[in-house]
Amino acid sequence: MEASAYCFSRRGRSPRLLGLLICIYGALLAAILLYDAALWLMALLALPTLPALYDLYTDPEAGLRLDGTSLRWHSGRRHGAVTLDEIEHMRLDTRWDFSVRVTAVLCNGKKLRLPAESLPPHRLLESEMLARGLRVERHHFTPF
Structure with missing residues (x-):
């Protein structure tokens, strides 16, 4: 299902x-x-x-949509989309200010950083990604 x-x-x-x-x-x-x-x-x-x-x-709008086939995001005039088949894994980096950056690492090696304003709370996003079969890597307090 x-x-x-x-x-x-x-x-x-x-x-x-x-x-x-x-x-x-x-x-x-x-x-x-x-x-x-x-x-x-x-x-x-x-x-x-x-x-x-x-x-x-x-009053700009930002958001994210994750379904069974794709990941889409928008923030103001910026927007992007990628199919789940293209994603090797999702990387969640906790920074020194305790904010979390989310990056989609694609199978071809390209990295797509999702805009912070379009992201839900990171624990909720992680559970939604795992429910769709995406591999999630967490990295805490990395300088990069």
Whole structure:
């Protein structure tokens, strides 16, 4: 019996992102009003939030679909697909910041890195891949 298709999607606009941006901009504004912080310094500190602000505005969608024959993913304008027959194994690398990178290693030696924003929680993804007969390799805290 074939497993049903597993679908995962997420949007760029989320209550968590909105709350985080409100807290950051509130702290920067409080620093300006209460402590007379330099405007140029607060503007410099606000620069790293611009990509998050852009995601809040554009609300990009990212996701993944895994069925009995193929693996498909999309993130904004990027998308990709590969059949399960082409995949030698899936590699899950835990990085030093505890994030997990997922790479499809193909039979021809080519490696396809899946975008992080299109991935579900890694334990759930691993169980879904194993249910479809894919070999999964886990590598913890590798420098590469």
